[in-house]
Each structure stands twice: as structure tokens, then as C-alpha cells.
Amino acid sequence: MNFATIDWVIVMVYLAVSMLIGLLGRKYVGNTAHFLVAGRELGTYIGIATLAATEIGTITFMYNSELGYRYGFAAFSAALISGIAMIFVGRTGFVIRRLRELRLMTVPEYFEVKYSRGLRIVTGFLVALGGILNMGVFLKIEGEFLTVISGLNQKYLVATMIAILLLELIYTTVGGMISIVITDYLQYVLLSIATIIITIYAVHFAGWHTMVAKVTSVMGSSGFNPITAPKFGFSFLVWQLLLWLSIHTCWQTTAMRMFSTKSPEVSKRVMTWTGFIFLGRGMLPMLWGIAALTLLGHGALVAGIPQPVVHGQTLAPIDAMPAMLSMLLGPGIRGIVVAGMLAATMSVNSSYLLGWSAVISQDIIAPVRKQMGRPPVRDATQLLINRICNLAVGVFLIFWGLLYTPPGAVYLYLNITGTIFLAGAFICVIGGLYWKRANTTGGYCAMLMGAAGAIVPFFFLHKSESFAGFAAFGLSAVGLLIGSLLGKKDANPLMPELAVQRGDSS
Amino acid sequence: MNGWMYFWAAWLVISGVAFAVITLVVAVKGFRDLRAMFVGLSAKRQVEHD
Numbered sequence: 378m379n380f381a382t383i384d385w386v387i388v389m390v391y392l393a394v395s396m397l398i399g400l401l402g403r404k405y406v407g408n409t410a411h412f413l414v415a416g417r418e419l420g421t422y423i424g425i426a427t428l429a430a431t432e433i434g435t436i437t438f439m440y441n442s443e444l445g446y447r448y449g450f451a452a453f454s455a456a457l458i459s460g461i462a463m464i465f466v467g468r469t470g471f472v473i474r475r476l477r478e479l480r481l482m483t484v485p486e487y488f489e490v491k492y493s494r495g496l497r498i499v500t501g502f503l504v505a506l507g508g509i510l511n512m513g514v515f516l517k518i519e520g521e522f523l524t525v526i527s528g529l530n531q532k533y534l535v536a537t538m539i540a541i542l543l544l545e546l547i548y549t550t551v552g553g554m555i556s557i558v559i560t561d562y563l564q565y566v567l568l569s570i571a572t573i574i575i576t577i578y579a580v581h582f583a584g585w586h587t588m589v590a591k592v593t594s595v596m597g598s599s600g601f602n603p604i605t606a607p608k609f610g611f612s613f614l615v616w617q618l619l620l621w622l623s624i625h626t627c628w629q630t631t632a633m634r635m636f637s638t639k640s641p642e643v644s645k646r647v648m649t650w651t652g653f654i655f656l657g658r659g660m661l662p663m664l665w666g667i668a669a670l671t672l673l674g675h676g677a678l679v680a681g682i683p684q685p686v687v688h689g690q691t692l693a694p695i696d697a698m699p700a701m702l703s704m705l706l707g708p709g710i711r712g713i714v715v716a717g718m719l720a721a722t723m724s725v726n727s728s729y730l731l732g733w734s735a736v737i738s739q740d741i742i743a744p745v746r747k748q749m750g751r752p753p754v755r756d757a758t759q760l761l762i763n764r765i766c767n768l769a770v771g772v773f774l775i776f777w778g779l780l781y782t783p784p785g786a787v788y789l790y791l792n793i794t795g796t797i798f799l800a801g802a803f804i805c806v807i808g809g810l811y812w813k814r815a816n817t818t819g820g821y822c823a824m825l826m827g828a829a830g831a832i833v834p835f836f837f838l839h840k841s842e843s844f845a846g847f848a849a850f851g852l853s854a855v856g857l858l859i860g861s862l863l864g865k866k867d868a869n870p871l872m873p874e875l876a877v878q879r880g881d882s883s
Numbered sequence: 884m885n886g887w888m889y890f891w892a893a894w895l896v897i898s899g900v901a902f903a904v905i906t907l908v909v910a911v912k913g914f915r916d917l918r919a920m921f922v923g924l925s926a927k928r929q930v931e932h933d
Contacts, residue, residue, distance in 0.1 A: 405924040418923040423916035426909050450891045457894060555924065562913050569906035576899065589888060601887035650905060657902030660895050 379528035379703045384712030391567065391716040395723060396544055399560045402552025409759050412553030413482045413735050414637040423562060424647035427728075428634040429654045430561035433568060434725030435519045435718045438662040440788040442698035445666025446674070447682055447786060449592035449600030451609055452666075455617055455788070456659020460652050462621040467649030470641065472626035475810050477641040484632050484802060485740035491809035492820040492867065494744050500802060500824055501740025507798040508629060508733045509770060509777075511791055512726075516542065516778030518695070518787060519722050525692075525699035526715060539775055541719065545727040546771040550764045554637060557727050564720035571717020576661050578705050583668035591671040595683065607681075608789070608841070616846035620792060623803030628795070630732040662698070669697035672704075695787060730774075734766035742766075789842045793835050800849035801827030801856075808857045818864025819857040827853030 406412050419427065444452040466473060481487055485504055489497035520538045523529060529537065548556045592600035599606045603614060625631060625648065638644040669685060676684030676691045685697035692700055706714055742762060747753070754762070801824035808815035808823070830849035834840040840848075 405921065405928070411924065411927075415920065416924050416927055418920040418927075420916035420919055422909050422912040423920060425905070426913045429909075450888065453891045453894060456898070460898070555920075558920070559917065562917055565913075566906070566910045569902070569910075573903055573906075593884070598884045598887075601884050601891065653898070653901040654905055656894065656898035660898045661902065664895065 379526065380711065380715075381708035383709045384527075384715065387709070387712030388716050388719065391719065392541075392544065395560055395563060395720070396548060398563060399548030399556045399727075400551060402548065402556030402559050405555045406551075406553055406760075409756055409763065410482065411555060412760055412763060413731070413739070414633060415554040415558050417480075417637055417639060419558065419634070419637045419643070419647075420639060421643055421646045421650075423558060424634060424638050424643060425650050425654070426565040427558045427561040427637075428631065428647055428651045429658070430565040430568065430721070430724035431557075431630050431634065431728040432651075432655075432725070433565075433658050433721055434515065435522050435722045436515045436725065436787075437658060438572075438665070438718070438721070439518045439522055439695055439698065440786070440791065441659050441662035442666035442669065443695040443786060444788050445663030446670045446685075446694045446697050447666075448606050448609065449596045449667060449670075450663075451596075451599060451601055451603040451606035452663045453660050454603035454609065454614060456656060456663060458614065458617045459621045459624075459659055460656035462618060463625050463652030463655050464649055465652075466622065466625045467645050467647070467652055470645045471622075472806060472810060473632075473635045473644050473648060474641040476626075476632065476806070477635050477638065477644045481636055482633075483736050483739050484627050484629055484806070485736060487806060487809065488820065489744065491815075492805070493817045494748060496805075496817055496820045496824070497740055498744050498748070499821065500798075500805070501736050501744070503798040503824060503828060504629060504802065505733050505736045505741065507794055508729070508736070509773065511794045512729045512733065513774060513777040513781055514787065514791070515722075515726065515729075516774060517782060520779070521696055522699045522718065523715070525696050526703045526711070526718075528703065535779055538779070541723065542726065542771060542775060545723050545730065546768065549727045549730050550767045553731060553763070554633070557724075557731060558637075560727065561724045564724040567717045567720040568724070569717075571714045571721075572657070572661055574710065574714055574717075575665055575702065579665045579668035579701070582705050583671040588664075588667050588671045591674065592667060595670070595674070596681070608786075608843075610843065612847060613843040616843045616850075617792075619803075619850050620796060620799065620846060623799040624795065627799060627802045627806055629736060630728045633728075633732055633735070665698050665701070666694075669701040672701055673697050730767055730770055734763065734770045737770070738763045738766045793831060793842050793845055796831040796846050796849045797828050798824075799827075800831060800846075800853040801825070804850070804853040804857050808861070812861075814861050814866075815857060816861045816864050816867045819859070819861030822856030822860030823853045824856075826856035 485497050485501040488500045520534050603609045635644040673685040674683040676686040685692045687700045804823045805820045827849050830852035834848050835845035
């Protein structure tokens with residue numbers, strides 16, 4: 378066991394405080410809009426805190442450090458693209474401003490506004506399926522981090538992860554987005570402190586010049602040049618650009634933050650400033666991975682990369698970073714860092730729980746009821762449905778997350794599973810917002826061809842992630858174009874200018 | 884290779900400094916936003932009750 382008493386005290390105090398302030402949110406929940414989008418009351422700074430906390434988890438640190446370990450400084454290109462794309466979306470208001478003007482609560486809701494209820498249900502199903510499966514690997518990776526850094530006995534790991542998930546579930550189910558925003562604020566501050574501490578330790582102990590020398594000796598120029606790096610290259614960079622543009626505009630948990638802001642202008646500011654945080658969100662943990670390669674990378678070569686070795690035991694590259702931290706951090710500091718990582722974990726998981734369960738309740742259950750001719754439910758009943766969906770997603774995650782192990786680099790796996798629905802959703806949203814001819818037939822073609830473009834080449838033809846990513850976005854665009862030109866014009870397409878007629882400009 | 888190394892070093896410094904500075908600003912001003920959000924939500928609930 379690597380944990381001292383002081384470390385346990387710090388972690389327990391953090392968990393108790395987090396739980397208590399999370400429960401505070403309950404007294405402000407009056408209706409579904411309060412529960413799902415915090416009554417659209419988010420200001421700029423709290424918006425930045427909640428968006429950053431939502432998209433920075435232990436899983437983020439783990440997969441980014443793994444990328445740094447495997448691909449060296451060339452991995453920074455993925456982080457740079459994610460940050461620059463976010464700043465671009467924030468500065469221009471690309472997609473997010475128009476979606477915010479429509480006063481939506483979920484991304485698939487737009488599909489009924491612009492296309493049809495049927496397409497909303499199909500999109501809701503694909504978004505929920507892809508999103509929950511995507512999140513399904515989080516628990517396993519986070520569990521590995523906790524086990525390695527704390528030296529926790531494997532037999533207590535499952536119980537610990539279930540306990541953490543239950544804590545998140547309680548305050549998410551009770552207070553919805555309001556509880557999440559309150560806890561995100563605390564969690565953002567804590568995870569940022571942990572990030573800065575780890576970076577200082579990593580650079581201090583590994584040394585900048587030693588890290589550069591190690592990457593040079595192991596990878597040569599490919600460790601710096603993303604065009605020549607294995608698994609990277611020009612096509613990878615273009616796919617990353619498309620993927621990150623779609624994540625920043627159509628990823629449910631990110632979009633919910635945009636929908637929760639006070640105005641479209643606030644959403645643009647939140648997105649812009651969070652873009653700068655995204656640079657660090659990627660590059661700093663990648664640097665930890667390079668430090669871990671420098672300090673622990675002495676094992677046998679696998680695909681040209683030396684495996685990390687600790688006390689004679691060979692680990693997987695993804696476990697190198699927590700193993701390095703368990704060696705470098707002293708008592709007290711280790712507790713603060715683990716509390717910070719737990720904060721990161723809880724902020725991501727709670728937001729994702731709410732995000733995906735909101736899609737099930739709002740975009741599958743509610744429209745299916747409408748389609749069957751059932752009357753709309755009362756707001757209190759809708760709230761109850763949201764909470765039940767929350768619980769159901771949580772229970773599924775416990776089983777799926779602990780049973781399933783993703784193959785290969787986790788970052789690339791998460792990217793490709795996200796692409797399954799993001800390619801179609803992104804193309805449909807852009808087409809719907811910026812092309813008058815886009816119609817429901819084109820929407821169906823784009824969603825289905827986008828999903829097929831990601832699934833068939835990657836899972837069945839065993840093509841690279843870049844190839845599958847390109848295929849997904851390309852086929853989706855072709856699907857929207859051809860489907861819209863061949864299909865009948867929609868009877869009542871809602872173009873963005875009609876948002877003003879809804880009286881919903883803020 | 885040196886060109887790429889300096890390029891990544893520069894971006895690393897930019898991202899690290901931006902991360903630290905934005906954290907500091909958000910920690911201070913975010914708390915103010917949080918209080919404003921509570922006031923706004925309470926007012927909305929009051930209107931709904933009335």
C-alpha cells in the first residue's frame with residue numbers, strides 16, 4: 378500500500394465535501410430545464426469551470442499520457458488540434474451560437490426541430506448507444522489508475538469504483554445539472570492543482586533534456602514530427618480536425634454546457650477560453666507520459682517502444698504514468714493528487730451520466746410516446762423519468778465498465794467509437810443550419826452512412842482509425858448531399874432565422 | 884527535428900501558462916458566477932410559485 382494516513386484523510390474529506398455540496402443543488406431544481414440545463418443561468422467563468430471539468434477526467438489524463446509514452450512529442454499535435462478547433466468554434470460561434478439560439482436541451486432535439494421526429498429518435502438511439510459504450514471503458518481505466526497509484530489491493534477495486542459511481546449517481550440524480558455545476562467548480566480547481574503539481578514533479582525528476590534525448594533515441598524524428606509518426610500522418614491530422622470540430626459542437630455533454638449558458642455570446646466566450654485549457658488538457662499529460670517513458674521505459678521493445686518496468690514487473694504503457702507518480706509523490710502530495718484525480722473522475726462521470734440519460738429520456742422515450750399518440754407527461758413525471766434513466770445508465774456502466782477492456786491505444790479507440798455517431802450528427806447539424814436544401818431523407822442517409830463508415834472499415838476490414846474516420850465523415854457528407862437532392866423537400870423545415878419567431882433568441 | 888522540438892516546447896509553455904492563469908481567474912470569478920446562478924434560479928422558482 379503506497380497511501381499514508383494523511384493521504385486517506387485528504388481523499389475522504391474531499392469525497393465528503395463533494396457529496397455535501399452536490400446535494401445542495403436539490404433545492405434549486407424546479408422543472409426539467411433546471412434539471413438538464415441549470416435554468417440557463419451559467420455565466421462565463423462558471424461555464425468555463427464546468428465545461429473544463431466535464432471534459433477533463435482521469436480517463437483523459439490516462440489516454441493522453443499513454444499517447445505521449447507511445448508517440449513522444451508528435452502526440453502533441455492531437456492536443457494542439459483539439460485546442461485550436463475549440464478556440465475557432467468559440468471565436469466564430471460556428472454551430473454553437475445557432476444551436477444555443479434554438480433553446481435546445483439535447484443535440485438530437487435539433488433533429489426534430491429541423492428534420493423529423495423519426496430522425497430524432499434514430500439519432501437519439503445512436504448518440505446514447507455510442508456515448509454510453511464510449512463511457513463504458515472509463516471505470517476500468519480509472520480503476521487501473523487508482524490501483525497503481527495507491528497500491529490498493531485488486532480485490533477492493535470493484536467495491537471502490539462502485540462506491541464512487543454511487544456517490545456521483547446520488548447527487549446527479551437528485552440535483553441534475555445544478556448539482557453538477559456546483560461540484561464541477563470545486564472539482565475543476567482541485568484537478569487543476571493536481572495537474573500543475575504533477576507537471577512540476579514530472580519535469581523536475583525526468584528533466585527536459587533527458588526527455589528529449591530519450592524520445593530521440595527511441596523514436597528518432599518520428600517522435601517529434603506528426604507527419605512521419607506511426608499511426609499519425611497527414612490523414613490522421615485532418616481526421617482529428619474534423620473530429621474535434623464535431624466534438625466541440627455536437628458532443629452531448631459539451632453541447633449541454635452551451636445550452637446552459639445565459640446567452641449565445643456567453644457560450645462563445647466559454648468555448649474560446651476553454652480552448653486554451655484544452656491545450657494543457659492534452660499536452661501536459663502527454664508530457665507526463667514522456668517523463669514516464671524516460672524514467673521507466675527500460676523493458677522489452679513492443680512495436681519499437683520499450684515497455685515500462687517497475688520493481689522488475691512489466692506494465693502496459695497506459696499504466697506507466699500512475700506508476701511513475703506512485704514513485705515520485707510523497708505522503709500528503711499523493712493524497713492531494715489522488716483527490717484531484719477523483720475530482721476529475723467524478724466531474725466527468727456525473728456529467729456524462731446526465732448527458733446520456735437526458736438523450737434517452739428526452740430523445741427516445743418522450744418522442745416515442747408522442748409518436749404513439751400518448752399525451753405529454755407532466756413536468757414532474759418527466760423529471761422522474763430523467764432520474765430513472767440516470768440510475769439505469771449508472772447500473773449498466775458498473776457492469777459494462779468493469780467487464781470490458783478496450784483494445785490498443787485508448788485515445789484512438791474512444792475517437793473511433795465517438796465517430797460512429799459524431800460524423801452523421803455533425804454533418805446533419807451543419808447541413809441543417811447552413812444549407813437550405815438539407816432534408817429528412819438526407820439526414821437518415823448521413824446518420825446511417827456515417828455509422829457504417831466508421832464501423833465497417835475499422836471493426837470488419839481492420840483498416841486504420843484515420844481511414845475509418847475519413848470514411849465516416851466522407852460517406853456521411855455524401856449521404857446528406859445525395860439523400861437531400863433525391864428526397865422530397867421537407868414540408869416545414871425550420872431554418873435558423875425561424876428561431877427568432879420562436880421568441881427564443883436568448 | 885530541432886525545428887519541431889522548439890515548436891512543441893513553445894506550445895507547451897503557452898499551454899502550461901494559459902492553464903495556470905485561467906485556473907486562477909476561474910477559481911476567483913467562478914465563485915461569483917455561482918452565487919449569481921443561485922440568485923437567478925431562486926428568482927425563477929419564486930416566479931413559478933407565484
